[in-house]
Amino acid sequence: MESRNRFFFAGAALVGGVLALSGPARAWEPTHPIEIVVPAGTGGGADQMARVMQGIISKHGLSKQSIVVINKSGGAGGEGFLDVKNSKGDDHKLIITLSNLFTTPLATGIPFSWKDLTPVAMMALDEFILWVNADKPYKTAKDYIDAIKAAPDNTFKMGGTGSKQEDQIITIAIEKVIGKKLTYIPYKGGGEVAVQLVGGHVDSTVNNPIEAVAHWRAGKLRPLCVFDSKRLDYHDKITGNMSWNDIPTCKESGLDIEYLMLRGYFMPPGVSKDAVAYYVDLFKKVRETPEWKKLMNDGAYNQSFMTGEAYVKWLESAEKLHEDLMRSAGFLAKK
Amino acid sequence: MLADFGNLFHGFAVVAQPFNLVLMVIGIVLGVIVGVLPGLGGANGVAILLPLTFSMSPTSAIIMLSCIYWGALFGGAITSILFNIPGEPWSVATTFDGYPMAQKGQAGQALTAAFTSSFVGALFAVLVITLIAPLVANFALKFGPPEIFSVYFLAFCSFVGLSKEPPFKTIASMMLGFGLGAVGLDQMTGQLRLTFGAEQLLNGFDFLIAVIGLFGIGEILLTMEEGLSFRGKTAKLNMKVVLETWARLPRYWLIYLRSCLIGCWMGISPAGATPASFMSYGIAKRISKNGHKFGTGEIEGVVAPETAAHAAGTSALLPMISLGVPGSPTAAVLLGGLLIWGLQPGPLLFTEQKDFVWGLIASMYMGNIVGLLIVLTCVPFFASILRIPFSVIAPIIMVFCAIGAYTVHNNTFDVVMMLVFGVMGYFMKKTNYPLAPMVLAIVLGDKAEEGFRQSLLSSQGNLGVFFSNGLVSTIMTLGLIALFWPVIQTLLVRARDLINGTLRPAG
Amino acid sequence: MNQAASESGGTGPSHRQVEIGVAGAMAILAVIGIYGSIQVGIGWGADGPRAGFFPFYVSLIVLISCAINIITVLMARETRKIFAEWSQLRQVLSVLVPTAIYVALVPYTGIYVASALLIAFFMRWFGRYGWLATVAVAVFVPVATFITFEMWFLVPLPKGPLETYLGY
Incomplete structure (x- = not known):
């Protein structure tokens, strides 16, 4: 029963998509399911966040298209990043990141950098x-x-x-x-x-x-x-x-270390500006839902939300920080 | 304890509501479908239904979702038996005797035995969960890296050394499996190894791709060589087969009991269903009178691994609920669901969400019973698939193999690898290299290596860590006994002869 | 069936040659494994084995076993046993080649179109079915797959120009 409705719905969406393509240009809308790549295994923090967002978006009907979550954890997430990097111009693909955005290319030499991708938004920072x-x-x-x-x-x-x-x-x-x-x-x-x-x-x-x-x-x-x-x-x-x-900060306790982990979204290179704007808007709506607030509460996240220039600035400084940390720890891949 | 039974009966009352029963049947049917189709797993089924569950109570939702899980477990055996293609790692051992049975025209018997054994294993595990849940959760906590390694060690030892093939072919095949399993990222050092800079190799060789190729494609190639048809067309297609098989099953009660115990133990210690199925098969082969006939279509060879795998799969749910660690991708998606319903998996779930937990446990009982009834009525239908002409079914199998290989990592390179494995499987099978040790090594190799190296990290490189406490020493000793069992057996026989020999002249 | 075929007197590559070939191929894999392991370090560090330790010894054992297997074959009495008859191998190739083409096509045409072609080929070539039955099955299976995977279960499979043209 459910599945039949679903099929009908999907079929209608398909027709709708074809119509939208042939019609005049308007605000960008997804025309088929949106893929969220998780560069980590199932059950981790990034995976959980992606799946909760998938649930929120379908529960509140925030997007006409459904969300598909795909785990590509091979090579410490390198597999997922390469996949997105190589999907140039795909407006229906997103990747949620964790710190391996910076650490994996440094530690393994897998060729990618956040600069190869299109930054969309920082959803939150994860505490340690x-x-x-x-x-x-x-x-x-x-x-x-x-x-x-x-x-x-x-x-x-x-x-x-x-x-x-x-x-x-x-x-x-x-x-x-x-x-x-x-x-x-x-x-x-x-x-x-x-x-x-x-x-x-x-x-x-x-x-x-x-x-x-x-x-x-x-x-x-x-x-x-x-x-x-x-x-x-x-x-x-x-x-x-x-x-x-x-819980006191480690600095208070004489352990002067700060570290926060990015939970943010990127898209493949060369995507349209309108698509990015669509997802930023979608994420803003997600942030307003009670389920999202509960997730933030349960996980005690740092609720920084950044887009555009501010996000890029943050990424630049975070990349620098990781490079310094990894170099001083001797973790850089031998070239 | 008594209070728990009260809770359980309350749970049954919740589950038996008509609405929940309907959800249960939907879940099972969907689960069987995703279990049969390669490329779809329980995780996909759970994921598509998850949004629908937001409007239900968490208990109704978990009933439906966990039934997908049961359905998928039942469904996994079908392709193993009919086409020699195991969809899940724990169905591999089922192919060893299940597929030969199907070839002999006993597909119906094999399917009935597999389904019934799954049911018995799962039921036994649920009983264990109901009766000794708190004890069990604490037992799982005792497993650190050395203990986990020792369990894998035991699984390997009880399985190797029993093939009829030349020993060096077995060794070569197993070690090649270990080598293939090692490709990709080394978890312990974060280094890439054996990838030679190829992006396609980042993932290493997944078990599923190897198995689809070696077993599935390899089998089709062998079939082609022997003429254009599947054997086993003569499978009986009526329900009588189910009853006849049932009449035979009770005589294997000892295998059932042993496999249930192995399964529960492996499921609770976080080793899981795959080593359980291999170990149970290995031990059954050694102990059974018909051991030498294993691999040619013995019903015991279907009963042992299926029972153990499902006892393990079911009992593994307990650590998941009480510790919050998902044992499989399906479980991970389920855990994600718990969060959206506002439930936090963890030690307190048992006390804070009694309705939910006991509803889940009650649904394990009911779900398995309903599931068994549904799949058994479909046995003749499944067996009839073998009557489809080879020239129609073969390309369709190929297509589904390709889909299955692709969906593992969403990578077309894996489809190419599948074909390479297929050719490899054809040649290895024709030249008497056993494939099972290779597959076992690919599945468990990296986990065993990980446990081994984690142990050595924590002991600063001291190998004594594997005999450092009662638990790990016992398991390691059992493993060594299993490994040298043929030698020990010979010695025992000699010793007996010797004693008899020395006694006779004296007497 | 296999034995029967071998004894029926047909010709084909000898079992011996194939045995040596398989062992040789494994040995090549083993050498690659040894080389790769040495690259990442095969030693035993202060805190346990390095990344290449396991693969190195595993590959070494494969290499040794292959050597033993080859020697065993060479030592064995010369037999007339053949691996398979040429006609049988032709059968195998007649499946393998189309499947290889299928696998090669998937990244370009998408899995649905390629699957339709594979099924159609098998049914026409081996099954000698009429065009109507062939086309019916060859179209039905991919379409049903498309509906199941892409629409119900939202599992994206490789798609090609046709799907793009249809707006998917």
């Missing part, structure tokens, strides 16, 4: 928090740092997602500040990393809030500090007595 197992005695970041300093190199194990990506960059930054080596163990996804911490197989993680919040609420994990310049602006109580806002 230093987590430990709640059974461990470390109540503050200072306790934990002191413990690391007191022990020999490589005693403490840091779990993270992937190799030579954001989690390991932060780990290297921590090592630089406290002058001790940590053992970094890469896993496939953020959810898995959080579970390994709950099971006590690693000593700490730098999970994004949304990956670890369920375990925090269950009293299994403890947040020590957030890698941002200011505390998170979410005051609802998550556990009995703590809200996101009660």
Whole structure:
């Protein structure tokens, strides 16, 4: 029943699309399903955001065309970026990014850069928090740092997602500040990393809030500090007595490190200006929905929204930052 | 405990509402369809229905969506048995005896056995979930990298060393599989390896492409060599076949029990359904009286892997709900759905959303029963597909193989690789290289390597980590015993002879 | 069936040659694997094996096994066993070649048009069906696939000029 309606609808849309093509030029509208490429596996932060947006757009009927989410995670996301880079002028393709937009070309030498793509909008920035197992005695970041300093190199194990990506960059930054080596163990996804911490197989993680919040609420994990310049602006109580806002910044705790991860959209090179404007407008509508606000709330995102010039400026400085961090960590691919 | 049963009965009451029953049937049918069509998986089915569920209660929504999951699990066995093309990694072991059975004209029996075994495995796992859910969740947490590696090790050991083929052909084929699996990004160092700068190789060789080529296309080429037809046209096409097969199944109760236990254990420890199916098949082959006939169309060879795979697939849902880690792409999409309905997967879901969790568990019982009834009534229909003339069905299979290969990474290069694997499969099969070890190595190789290297990272390169606690030592020892079982068996026989021999003169 | 064919006295490439060929092809893959592994480092670092460690030894084992397999074949008594008759191989090629063309066509014409051609070819060539039946099946299958994948399940498959012309 449902599928028949759907088919009818799709068929009507197809006819509509043909008509629109032959008609006079108006504001750009998609003529067939819009593809969102996720350069990461299923279940990660970017994937979740893309799928929630897909749900929001279809639930509120924000677009006449449906959204298709496709994961292209090969080569640390390089596969997805190359695909978009090579789809020149495709107005129906978007890619949601994470930090691998910057780290993958640097670490693997896969030939692409954000400059090959058309920036659309920054949807939010994802925070990073230093987590430990709640059974461990470390109540503050200072306790934990002191413990690391007191022990020999490589005693403490840091779990993270992937190799030579954001989690390991932060780990290297921590090592630089406290002058001790940590053992970094890469896993496939953020959810898995959080579970390994709950099971006590690693000593700490730098999970994004949304990956670890369920375990925090269950009293299994403890947040020590957030890698941002200011505390998170979410005051609802998550556990009995703590809200996101009660987590101190790492800077307050003597760990002067800031790191935020981009959750933004790009399109292939050479797309029309009208198409970009359409998607910017679509994303603005998405940001107004209650579901989006709930996602932001659950994941304690930094809700910066940028488009156009401002977005490009941000990207330029972020690229520079990553290049510096990756170079000093020795993560650049051998040419 | 009693309160839990109360909750479960409440769950049944919710599930048995007519509206929910209708959703259940829709979900199952759709699931079987996506399970049969290569290139579509449970994830696609869930994704298209997700928007429809926003207007329902979360419980109704999860009933429908999880039924897609059950349907897809049932559907996966169909192509394995009829065309030697497993759509999912855990259906590979089903082809070993399922396809030969179909060739002998016993497609109906093989399908019935597969469906029934899936059902038994899933039901057993749901019972485990219902009875010991909290214990089980904690057990999953004990699995760090060394434990996970040891489970893969055990799966390999219980499967290798049992083929009739020359040993060095088995080794060559398995190691080639490991090598192919290693292509692409090295997860541990973030380095590309064996890609030689080719963008097409970034993804490595996916199991599905290899299997579609080696098994599916390779089989069509072999069939062509032998004349233009599929064997097995004589399959019986009535429901009597189902009842006859059912009458035979109870005598395999021991295989069922063993496979259920293997499956649940592998599902809860996060190794999953694929190693479970291979391991169960391997052990059944060693222990069964008919072991030497495995691979020629033994019904036990269908029962063992299917039961274990579905016990594992079902019990794997528990860590997913309680820990929030999706075990498969389908589960990941389901998790995304939970977020939109305002539910947060995690340890607290069990206490905060009782209705939802127990509704889900109740729908596992009902969904499997409804699913079994639906697929069993379709057995004659599925078996009749083999009657379509070869010159019509062969190109259609080719087309669906190509679609299946393409959709893995949305890449036309993979379609080319599929054909290359097909030619490879043809030659390897004709020259007696076993294909199963190769496929097992492609599926599990990179995960095993990952577990191995993660373990060594955390132990600073000390191999003792694989015997560092009771759990991991036990699994590793079991693995070693499985590996050297033929040797141990010979020694045991010799020792017995020796004792008998020394006793006789004395007595 | 296979044995029966081999004993029926037809000629074809010897089983021995093919055995050596397969082992040789695997050995070539193994050498490529060894070369690639050395490129990324095959050592054992302070914290476990490097990226090329596993692939290197795995490839090495393949190479050794292939050598043993080739030696086994060479040592074995000369037999008349053939791999397959030429006529059988022609059959295989008659499927393989059209399929290869099909695979090569997909990126250019899209999968739907190519599939229609493949099905039509098989039905006409091997099945000797009439044009009506051939065209019916060859058109029906891709259209049904299109509806299922592109419209219901929203899974995009490769599309070519025809689909673009139709506005999709």
